[in-house]
Amino acid sequence: MYELGVVYRNITRADRAAADRLATTGSATVHEAMGRVGLLKPYMRPIQRGVKVSGTAVTVLLHPGDNWMMHVAAEQIRPGDIVVAAITAECTDGYFGDLLATSFQARGARALIIDAGVRDVSTLNEMNFPVWSKCVSSKGTIKATLGSVNIPVVCAGQLVTPGDVIVADDDGIVCVPAARAAQVADAAEHRESFEGEKRAKLASGILGLDMYKMREPLEKAGLRYID
């Protein structure tokens, strides 16, 4: 499917306000609000703890062991973007370290999502540049082969189109299509508005069985209690 050797300079980014709002509810709530689709595979893990971020996707397709296109991607970053990097085959190399992070941060990138490895993770943490990756590896990469920037890519099993909203936190990463960003943000906030009340009830000892009125459907489904 992939077109190689191209850089799309003009992409349609999701509405900025919607993109920003999506971070507040977090990846789990957004995933529910999407109808339980859009998740990147859970082997993708943050190198830091406690960061919640959202932003618009700039995508980059790379070859195994080659990070040349990362520099091409850097130029396409605008403030508020998150770079989403996919590789044409499985690779654990460390494509990204503190120098590239400095450049990405200077361009306004909020985070990197990469289906491969990164390095200099201590420095990345000190720089407060958040990364979600498949692994960590000291192994560097060469700069020899053309990939592409801002084409649709499959990253960790999920299609990401340039301009889509990426929502990432300790629970994982969700991709929200640009056109649905505002609607999903509304739905996510709506879901969350009920959470405080529910939490208070559950904390007081009320059971989900009663709060969600599950006893009857469970009985209908045939659940038997044995003393």
Add this chain to the structure above:
Amino acid sequence: MYELGVVYRNITRADRAAADRLATTGSATVHEAMGRVGLLKPYMRPIQRGVKVSGTAVTVLLHPGDNWMMHVAAEQIRPGDIVVAAITAECTDGYFGDLLATSFQARGARALIIDAGVRDVSTLNEMNFPVWSKCVSSKGTIKATLGSVNIPVVCAGQLVTPGDVIVADDDGIVCVPAARAAQVADAAEHRESFEGEKRAKLASGILGLDMYKMREPLEKAGLRYID
């Protein structure tokens, strides 16, 4: 990205002749002819040996442990199609067995590609219904949740759009965009037309080093021979 609960009845299938020609050269040559993109991840393995097949993709998106949409997909199959099944999360269940294979075969399907498990593999082999899957499992599935048919899906890390050409054999599976089918078939056949001559030379003892004129570039790259 996924739209749930929809079935697209009218899809644009790749040119039939081009789709059929692509089987003859096989997945490895087609992958080269594509510019080394389009491959499904190599964990996908055939349950049979020695089958080479190509056809147009009918796609189906399923939920973990639920094969309801397989029956919906069956109706959309036309002779020459290959069903490509993706799951919204990792699953090893056996989504497909001899009854569904009978139905798919009656509709004219040539094969199934599924990023999950299948069962009744002995019978499937006797029926000559080829399958490439992630695993084999006796575990059946329920029929409770809506997915979709003929939307673009990510199967084994590869985006497959309905109507694309699937080429599968013992080496793996490649997806060729419908619009490029004829051009890729030409390129693949062109590549293969030189193979017989090369094979004869290599069989006679001529080295690739000489046949491909590699000695000079290797020397330039700094290769040293030590006696």
Add this chain to the structure above:
Amino acid sequence: MYELGVVYRNITRADRAAADRLATTGSATVHEAMGRVGLLKPYMRPIQRGVKVSGTAVTVLLHPGDNWMMHVAAEQIRPGDIVVAAITAECTDGYFGDLLATSFQARGARALIIDAGVRDVSTLNEMNFPVWSKCVSSKGTIKATLGSVNIPVVCAGQLVTPGDVIVADDDGIVCVPAARAAQVADAAEHRESFEGEKRAKLASGILGLDMYKMREPLEKAGLRYID
């Protein structure tokens, strides 16, 4: 949970006739007839093709890299048994080869199920001694540590109690509790008795959508067809 260093000589085997009948329907149908429980994890794979077997479990618990208890288990085998071997930690060593297979076969064992590796697989195939294992490995084991024979074990994620019925074929392995063997065999045969008719209908082009009357529930669930 495990008691170490003990051999239970008297175990209650499932009814022989029921145990034998269970092979005929195969692991997938038996799994359905059980209510979709009882499956060993699908990473367990046969070293041969096309074998369908059932029998009563003689269990053995071994330590990593140590097959001493296999010889203790051999003495407890009666004709019609299948040996189920569990290891106290992950191990890929080859615990079992042609000599042990000769001994097991002489005692009347029908197969081995082992959550580790085996070796001499070519000879095992020639001997027609079927094995389902996690892997194949040339690496042998020592004989130094006590495990147990005929205690309940967890093999590939499934609890197996001595005397339970094991059903294994190309699709996988299912464990049927001894007390339920006859009832499950009935249910499995009942399920299968409808398969021929269904297969004929599907082969004639009738869709599962119609045969199983799925159109109405799919519509109720909200499925939309788009032309």
Add this chain to the structure above:
Amino acid sequence: MYELGVVYRNITRADRAAADRLATTGSATVHEAMGRVGLLKPYMRPIQRGVKVSGTAVTVLLHPGDNWMMHVAAEQIRPGDIVVAAITAECTDGYFGDLLATSFQARGARALIIDAGVRDVSTLNEMNFPVWSKCVSSKGTIKATLGSVNIPVVCAGQLVTPGDVIVADDDGIVCVPAARAAQVADAAEHRESFEGEKRAKLASGILGLDMYKMREPLEKAGLRYID
């Protein structure tokens, strides 16, 4: 083996004092004291750091992608319990988040052990509700299928019977049968009572070779020193 659709309300919990004492020595010492059995597979990892906990098991069996029975389990929790959740097939979904944790905590649960994924991990850490899981995932679950509560389950390769003692810390998770809890606690404390003295000797530079009198058996085993 599994009975589906049942909830056992009366289970025999291990002696409370013994269950509580087991946390102090930790999973590694308890595992040794058990005779090196009882361990859940080491892919189970804590979402927090530095927590040591023990408690009596309330078990729950769930289906892939379905957490309905978690709410049923909540009602069966008594102060001092640890919920142990098993799934009928491999699944990475996030079955458990901050709302369920609030409910479990209100009922007196000390921790969750789950052979699948969880979410809201930042909030779970803030709440001091400890969890050991196979993975973390934003993906939620549905509430549609019956499992069971307080039946014996296999969790991460280990049989857990309701009422058994679970001991969990940064090193892993061990299951102690209820009937053996006091004896294992004694044995573990006995083992640990010698550790301080050993540590002091080793810290002073005395070698284990001498402290454990290993030189002679090593020589007998044939160890050769080469200068």
Add this chain to the structure above:
Amino acid sequence: MYELGVVYRNITRADRAAADRLATTGSATVHEAMGRVGLLKPYMRPIQRGVKVSGTAVTVLLHPGDNWMMHVAAEQIRPGDIVVAAITAECTDGYFGDLLATSFQARGARALIIDAGVRDVSTLNEMNFPVWSKCVSSKGTIKATLGSVNIPVVCAGQLVTPGDVIVADDDGIVCVPAARAAQVADAAEHRESFEGEKRAKLASGILGLDMYKMREPLEKAGLRYID
């Protein structure tokens, strides 16, 4: 450890007669005769069935996704050699297909052992060129970077020095140091000379417990029989 960009033309191959004899006993017996060392990891699997082969190692070190050095290695092959290919990082690409196999076969190579993928596996089987690999993949490789030929390499976790003997069959792959080839062949044949007699005894129903005189040591170790 690796020296890059060098080809050693003169390597000391193991004694030919010893190298050839080692195939007859097979990898499992050779592994035992070596003192249970020398095994390549068991994820390495044959693409064919029933082949037993031994030969002297010509080694090649390659970079991920680059098979240039395979052509350099071809020139160093002498009749009776087995090519052992290691990669500097994990890679699943298909480094080797029918053209290279034709060349290797013309040079007298007996097999390929590669810690990566291969392709054209149907044709390789027809050609009777045996291969043990980590996987199968249609994905080809480029020819851009220097590795080395005939330096010591780590292949599938095992150090292989050029000239060592490789023994491979359905059970796996063992590496025998060149200097030990004759002695290991003797020891392996000695082991095997007793197998026929043992097999006959076991086939007649004599238990290993008695044949190996295990009852006394088992009793000493504390084994208890319970009726």
Add this chain to the structure above:
Amino acid sequence: MYELGVVYRNITRADRAAADRLATTGSATVHEAMGRVGLLKPYMRPIQRGVKVSGTAVTVLLHPGDNWMMHVAAEQIRPGDIVVAAITAECTDGYFGDLLATSFQARGARALIIDAGVRDVSTLNEMNFPVWSKCVSSKGTIKATLGSVNIPVVCAGQLVTPGDVIVADDDGIVCVPAARAAQVADAAEHRESFEGEKRAKLASGILGLDMYKMREPLEKAGLRYID
């Protein structure tokens, strides 16, 4: 390849000053300075955060589930050493805990690198004894079988010769041959001396495309920009 049952007492350690300098640049820079070889596989992970260490390798070869040789290795440790432990087959057991760490620390060891599991990780962190391992496991080991100390071993896919320099940090682990230690330290420091300047430029918004003069080679390679 492995010689079993031997302990080499006299090994040639890398130059101390060079070994110590290598920690300052870290594993990623050292890996580059080596020519991108020498890396242990990235599944090896630290149990602590933020530690950077280098030292000379004392190697130990162990059998699965048996840590006897760890005590033999302890005696061979000199101040400034790092113990590198390899296992003859895959194993996840916890070979090393706080007692052995106390002994190693008393002997002057700086760290442990082990291709298996460790336990007591909370205590190890409190003791400031750094460990890189494949996993964490409560499961202990026995002391029954001879391995070797100070022979060349393969650890996590990398050959380590006694006396080599090990460089380990959050990014991973690199092995530098003793003879190359000073030269690699020079090269690594040389590389790093330019990093500050580069970082400043990138932080100011200058692109890598311009700083590294990549625009021309990218154009030559055929990169197309599309507006």
